[in-house]
Amino acid sequence: MSDIIIREARAGELPALLAFEQGIIEAERPFDETFVSGDFHYYNLEVMIANEQAAVIVAELNGELIGSGNARxxxxxxxxxxxxxxxxxFMYVQPAHRGKGINSMIIAELVRWAYSKGLYEVRLQVYAENAPAIAAYEKVGFKKHLTEMRLSTDAPVRQ
Structure with missing residues (x-):
C-alpha cells in the first residue's frame, strides 16, 4: 500500500467527493428508517474543504481517489x-479497496491534524448495527462511548 497517497482534498475533486458521500448514505440507509428517499447530503464539502476549522482528507492511488474522511x-x-x-x-473507502488499511491511514492523518490544532479528543458516530464499521474503528483504537436511542411517537410504548 506504499503507492497510496494520503492528502488534503482539493475543491476540483468535489464531483468524486460527492459520489463518495452518496456511497456512504447508501451504505447507511439500511440502518436508518428515518432517511428521506432519494439523494440528500450529510456535508457541505465545498465549505469544509476551504474551512480552517475542518480537514477533508483523501486517499489517492494511481491518480484515482479511493477513500476519504474529514474532521471538524x-x-x-x-x-x-x-x-x-x-x-x-465522511469516512469512505471504495469497495474494491476495503480491507487494505486505507481507513486506518485516513484516520491517522485526521488524528495528526487534530493534534496539530491542539485537540486531544477525537470522536465519531456509527450505527450500532454497522458491525464492519465498528470493527474498523475499534481496530484503530476507538472505544464505544454512548448509545443514542430513538422511538417514534406513532409506535405504542410497551408496558
Whole structure:
C-alpha cells in the first residue's frame, strides 16, 4: 500500500467527493428508517474543504481517489475537561479497496491534524448495527462511548 497517497482534498475533486458521500448514505440507509428517499447530503464539502476549522482528507492511488474522511472542530460540553474536540465523518473507502488499511491511514492523518490544532479528543458516530464499521474503528483504537436511542411517537410504548 506504499503507492497510496494520503492528502488534503482539493475543491476540483468535489464531483468524486460527492459520489463518495452518496456511497456512504447508501451504505447507511439500511440502518436508518428515518432517511428521506432519494439523494440528500450529510456535508457541505465545498465549505469544509476551504474551512480552517475542518480537514477533508483523501486517499489517492494511481491518480484515482479511493477513500476519504474529514474532521471538524466541535465545541465540547461544559462538563467535559476539554474545550473542543475533533469530530470525524465522511469516512469512505471504495469497495474494491476495503480491507487494505486505507481507513486506518485516513484516520491517522485526521488524528495528526487534530493534534496539530491542539485537540486531544477525537470522536465519531456509527450505527450500532454497522458491525464492519465498528470493527474498523475499534481496530484503530476507538472505544464505544454512548448509545443514542430513538422511538417514534406513532409506535405504542410497551408496558
Amino acid at each position: 472542530i466541535m465545541p465540547a460540553r461544559p462538563y467535559n475537561h476539554f474545550k473542543q474536540y475533533a469530530f470525524l465523518g
